[in-house]
Amino acid sequence: TKSAIQATPVKTPALPDAQTVTSVQHWTDRLFSFRVSRPQSLRFRSGEFVMIGLMGDPDPKTGKQKPLLRAYSIASPAWDEELEFYSIKVQDGPLTSRLQHIQPGDQIILRPKPVGTLVHDALLPGKRIWFFATGTGFAPFASLLREPETYEKYDEVVITHTCREVAELEYGRKLIEELKQDELMIELIGAENLAKIRYYPTTTREESPKMGRITELLKDGSVFRDLGIETMNPETDRAMVCGSLGFNMDLKEVLESFGLREGANSDPKEYVVEKAFVG
Ligand code: A2P
Structure with a gap:
């Protein structure tokens, strides 16, 4: 019925290709590593990279948000249940200034299209x-x-x-x-x-x-x-x-x-x- 449909809670739109952070480790003030859930369908060869990132700030004119993505080598092997990444922290870096603050339970964007030559x-x-x-x-x-x-x-x-x-x-x-x-x-x-x-x-x-x-x-x-x-x-x-x-x-x-x-x-x-x- 109509009322039942209206009662359905409005879902906040999920990030496209979202994965959940499972652990974060900081090595120095400029280096950290983290692990995220692995999309079930993702197959890759050890040594390849994927694009990962976060949603960017809203465009001041249109209010639209675009994903902010960078190429990251997958640091975990192809057989691992999760995906691991090793990153620099750049204080004024568009992505890593924010990415360095991720916590377990947070979501990141991961485009499941692995590529690379180190194979x-x-x-x-x-x-x-x-x-x-x-x-x-x-x-x-x-x-x-x-x-x-x-x-x-x-x-x-x-x-x-x-x-x-x-x-x-x-x-x-x-x-x-x-x-x-x-x-x-x-x-x-x-x-x-x-x-x-x-x-x-x-x-x-x-x-x-x-x-x-x-x-x-x-x-x-x-x-x-x-x-x-x-x-x-x-x-x-x-x-x-x-x-x-x-x-x-x-x-x-x-x-x-x-x-x-x-x-x-x-x-x-x-x-x-x-x-x-x-x-
Ligand atoms: P160096 O301290 O002599 O520049 P970076 O942080 O600049 O990417 O450097 C990481 C490491 O790689 C540093 O130890 C640096 O040495 C070394 N390195 C940087 N550029 C070169 C190069 N062209 N050839 C060999 N080693 C390099």
Whole structure:
């Protein structure tokens, strides 16, 4: 009846593609990670990114709100029930100035269209895989390090992470330490496979056991000496790169000097590159 229809409470319009925040962790005053519910239909390959964000402020003229979205690498592996993200906080950043305040139970927008080049399909078979990250560029590798395929495809997994300060390494350091002891991870990947991980953290602006830009440490051979690896060889070595534009460009040059060539989903070769989300 008419009255019954009128009695139906007016629903506040739900966000398009809304997902619910399940946990938030702050690592430094500039870095945080969070987990959200995963859309049932979302399939992705470990290493890919999606667009996420919040509803923007109403347009002063029309009052209409538009979603404010940015590309974020999914930091959780493809098999995980939830989705994890690792983000910078920029005080005047349109999105992250607000996103940094999310709490469990809040909603974010997540467009369920994963894409990206940091995927196993974009590389030719090899023996050793190198993951090169700076800053929040660690995120896609947080996914790939928890992906069984990484260990099925390679005998050795080297992850380098360069940050300005020691505290900025903590998300990655803790993730690697914990995944080696995690019962589910051991069951899924195998302790002997997890032992393939070689973690190589460096800082550039604060004292730490290993200092310097990874580009320089590759060029002067320190990385190879420290890890007991002879060199990088296009026959056996594969690489994935994720950092700032400048970092990606400089590291590409180093990789090309070892004879590695850039690949893509449609044309797999020896290395792939993607820009980390920055603001
Ligand atoms: P540096 O402190 O020498 O600039 P950022 O926060 O600027 O993205 O930098 C994150 C880390 O990546 C820093 O340790 C920084 O070193 C390093 N880095 C930035 N640009 C490059 C580059 N072009 N080549 C190698 N390392 C870089």
